[in-house]
Amino acid sequence: MALPLTLSVLPAKADLLSDIQSQGELKCAVYSDVPPFSAPDPKTRQLVGMDVDLCNALAKQMGVKLQLMPTSIEARIAVIATGRADVLIANLAYTKTRGKQIQFSDPYYVAKEMLLVKKPNADKMLADFKNKRISATKGTTSEQSIVLKGGKPLTFQDAASAFLALEQNKAVGFVTNTMTGIKMINQAKKEGIDLAMIKEPMALEPIGIGMKRDEPALLAKVNDSLKAMDDDGTIDKIWATWIGPNTEYKMVREERVQPLASLKFEALE
Structure with a gap:
């Protein structure tokens, strides 16, 4: 007598990359109004900025169309964790807490928390400011670095x-x-106040692309795409346009796309 065959029906594991490819569209969350990363152009009212250009470049590299998803600083993690967007490009720094909520791509640059002081203190070391009062915006990684x-x-x-x-x-x-x-x-100088930046960073913050956890295929695709964008100069061009040496920010891109594990830094909470 044949025994009845019991089939265990398991739900198919979600594969966000397959969904993106089948729909032919990448939903990329960016800031709704945080220049120079993503903000409305005064003339066209279309979102423009460094992160918008990165979204466009990523979608092109993945071979799909782009749908921008404007979001706020407060909601940017939730928009990924709840699946309303596929990826988040919003000057997103890796922290221990965020790393438990979403997954991060390989960083495409490393932001630095820096200490601004009056000009007479410009040549001091960070150790000279131990136990001294240092200001920051409440609840930020700047406060954590202090x-x-x-x-x-x-x-x-x-x-x-x-x-x-x-x-x-x-x-x-x-x-x-x-x-x-x-x-x-620069603004303080116009007001007759001379300030300077201590050379040693208070903290390092790797900036990457945020994605929903447990999506290994999407993570691999995004990392491969970032590496290709780094190798062909796409990221350098976007950087130069929005925050490079010839902009008001005068930022020099020092790090290349690399695995988070290869960076030597103390992660903030």
Whole structure:
């Protein structure tokens, strides 16, 4: 007598890359209004910026059309975790917490948290600011970096107030990313205030593309695409257009696309 054959019906594992390829479209989340990464063009009202160009280049490399998904700083992780977008390109720094919520591509550059000080303190080392009051925006990785380096965080709800604390000598330094720091130093100079940036970074923040966890095929495809974009000069061209040496940010791209594990850095929470 033949025994009944019991078939175990398991749900097919989702493969986001296959879905993207079959639909012929990549949903790429970007900021709704954070220049120079993604913001409305004053004339056309279309989103433009470094991250928009990266989305376009990634979609082209993957052989699909692009659908931009504007999002806010607060919602950018959720838009990926809930599957509303396929990838997130929003100047996204790797942190331990984010690494548990979504997966990251290989970094395409490494942002730095930097300490801004009054000009007379420009030649000091970070160790000289241990146990000193240093300002930052509340709840940011800038604040975390102050704790990491042994300083005393003096936090504010916005960057302008934290920066003012330095100008008014309520803090000996102000921490922000390199790009913002350069803009603020230039702005202060126009107001007759000489500021400088300590050369040693407070913290390193690898910037990558965010994706939903447990999507190995998509991760591999995005990493391969980034490497190709790096090798053919696409990322360099986009960088030069938006934040390069001939822009107000005067940023020099120092790192190439590489695995996160190959970078020597202390991840922030």
